[in-house]
Amino acid sequence: MNQVERLDRVFAAITDPSRRAILMRLERDEQGATVSDLARSLPIKLPTVMKHLDVLDDAGLITRAKTGRTVMVRLQPGPMRAAMDWLRRYERFWNVSLDRLTALAEARETEISQTQARRPKGAGR
Amino acid sequence: MTSVTLVRRIKARPSILFDLLVTAEGIARWWGPDAGPVLLSESDPRVGGRFRLRFRRLVGDEYETSGEFLEITPPKRVRMT
Numbered sequence: 001m002n003q004v005e006r007l008d009r010v011f012a013a014i015t016d017p018s019r020r021a022i023l024m025r026l027e028r029d030e031q032g033a034t035v036s037d038l039a040r041s042l043p044i045k046l047p048t049v050m051k052h053l054d055v056l057d058d059a060g061l062i063t064r065a066k067t068g069r070t071v072m073v074r075l076q077p078g079p080m081r082a083a084m085d086w087l088r089r090y091e092r093f094w095n096v097s098l099d100r101l102t103a104l105a106e107a108r109e110t111e112i113s114q115t116q117a118r119r120p121k122g123a124g125r
Numbered sequence: 126m127t128s129v130t131l132v133r134r135i136k137a138r139p140s141i142l143f144d145l146l147v148t149a150e151g152i153a154r155w156w157g158p159d160a161g162p163v164l165l166s167e168s169d170p171r172v173g174g175r176f177r178l179r180f181r182r183l184v185g186d187e188y189e190t191s192g193e194f195l196e197i198t199p200p201k202r203v204r205m206t
Contacts, residue, residue, distance in 0.1 A: 105135050
């Protein structure tokens with residue numbers, strides 16, 4: 001999977017409130033949580049939790065490890081960090097551009113206002 | 126759909142901003158990630174018209190970006206992709 005696909009999956013994964021709740025729940029405990037822990041702490045049924053975990057796993061946001069009959073789910077911070085970096089770069093790009101736009105527009109406004117002030121009303125050609 | 130909203134309050138009359146947002150010369154003066162040069166700027170400011178921009182970043186690599194004007198109501202509103 002390339003980086004763009006990975007980002008797509010991360011952003012798609014975090015649009016769902018149940019999946020965000022799962023991530024928040026996993027953040028509380030570095031040891032992770034079992035699938036049944038997750039189902040118990042959230043108002044969703046086990047099969048739904050499983051489906052959400054598949055999506056989170058595909059996005060690389062969690063890992064699942066099976067020990068006997070229990071599956072431990074852990075948060076995987078890398079992809080979320082990459083998504084945050086992308087957002088931050090995007091924010092920086094637009095802030096730099098909009099700062100420039102603002103400075104240009106305000107300078108032009110000052111120029112026009114001063115020209116108009118110098119020429120008294122009604123004295124134009 | 127995920128969305129990001131940026132709000133700026135700019136002390137200038139709308140017509141000044143409108144020109145900076147839709148004309149090729151206007152866009153070239155502010156769009157870009159850093160102080161690197163704008164290499165190309167084209168704009169066809171009408172609904173369905175496109176704009177295209179090519180710039181070089183200070184680190185040397187070049188980027189091209191383009192989009193379409195979806196709505197143009199001078200001098201108050203511009204919607205573009």
